[in-house]
Amino acid sequence: PEGRVNIIDPSPHDPAKAYVAAYRTLLGDDRPYIYRTNDYGQSWTHLTPGDNGIPADVPARVIREDPEQEGVLYAGTEYGIYVSLDDGGSWMSMQRNLPVTPITDMRVVDGDLYVSTMGRSFWIMDNLTPLHRMAQGFDTETAQLLPPRDAYRLRGGGGFFGFGDDAPVRPQYAPRGVMIDYWVPAGTTDELSIEILSSTGQVVQTFEGAGSAGRVQQGQNMRAPFQRRVGARAGLQSEPGLHRVIWNMTVATEGGRAPMALPGRYTVRMNAGSRSVEHEVELMIDPRVADDGVTMADLQAQYDMILEVNAVMSEARGVAERVRAGVARTEGDAKAAFEALQARMVDDPVGSYAQPMLLGQLGYLSSMINRADQRPGQDAYVRLEKLQAELADIVAELERLERLIAIDLR
DSSP states (O other): OOOEEEEEEEOSSOTTOEEEEEEEGGGTEEEEEEEEESSTTSSOEESOOSSSSSOTTOOEEEEEEOSSSTTOEEEEETTEEEEESSTTSSOEEOOTTOOSOOEEEEEEETTEEEEEESSSOEEEEOOOHHHHHHHHOOOTTSOEEOOOOOEEEOOOOOOOOOOSTTSOOOOOOOOOSEEEEEEEOTTOOOOEEEEEEOTTSOEEEEEESSOBOOEEEEEEOSSSEEEEEESOBOOOOOSSEEEEEEEOSBOOOSSSSOOBOOSEEEEEEEEETTEEEEEEEEEEEOHHHHHTTOOHHHHHHHHHHHHHHHHHHHHHHHHHHHHHHHHHHOOHHHHHHHHHHHHHHSOOSSSTTOOOOHHHHHHHHHHHHTSSSSOOOHHHHHHHHHHHHHHHHHHHHHHHHHHHTTOOOO
């Protein structure tokens, strides 16, 4: 009686069904009032009696049914979010890292949950498909790989803006890539791994172990200092429950920057002991890139050149190691000869704007052609030929020195 009806949500699955969220906090009543009708409002069922997941002293503000999975409900309350996988029969907290704040409204759009709060900004929970699968039911006694959602091949996204209390407050962006959700059963001792396979069966990326957070790299740009995280490697969680790992759409290669995988169909395979589970996923071209006239042939040419540059860089790093070993194991004129070769390959560490040498120039070429979805320009091919010729000249001189002083540095 005299409650404020805040939301009426007609079911997107059944015209006879609707949900209502109401509250009576202004009357000193903090009980949650969420109801469901299955007969066009002639009768109502109270879904929040206080003993099935949402406490009796948590007022309800909003209720929404998932448009893709009937019976999956999202309840916004005065203190956070709850989810029901059985049409309101029971509720679970879905707070995660969301601040404790009144939830004023929610909407499911394209499989993501958009949330507005009272004074704590807008939030999005990405990719609700694991909840759909949980509502449909799966064997929780064995490791499970949930079908991944198709993803657009996008660049950018995410961000790293510093540390500490004085770090600027910026928006958090959804990670770009394919979200891979997997279930780890209680008591399992199986080693887990997840592989991404191309349409030809080639393994292009592997996840295993605990991963690493990488390291913070600091430096000086033209206008200001910068810091970024590099060397991070995603791993797998072994604790029981549902987990997510992100394939950032790159292909594992030796050498320079990893190229982005080409648009197309891929297979995600999870290995748990002797058991394997596979699902397909499509990596779709960025429609904005396609509208600009970039074709699959352009992306293939870019991919091939990145691999070629990376192969040259991998060879050059091996040569640089041999040169460093020569510097360390020789003296006098021989040492000076090796140092001269090292100076041609490695940037001078002194000074903010040292001239980039062979390794630095290869790294810059790799980053330049891998920066956007585009066919490499002719100048990139010409530059690569010159750097290959420079490397060949260094290798010839290195082998001459090795023969001269009878030393094998490989």
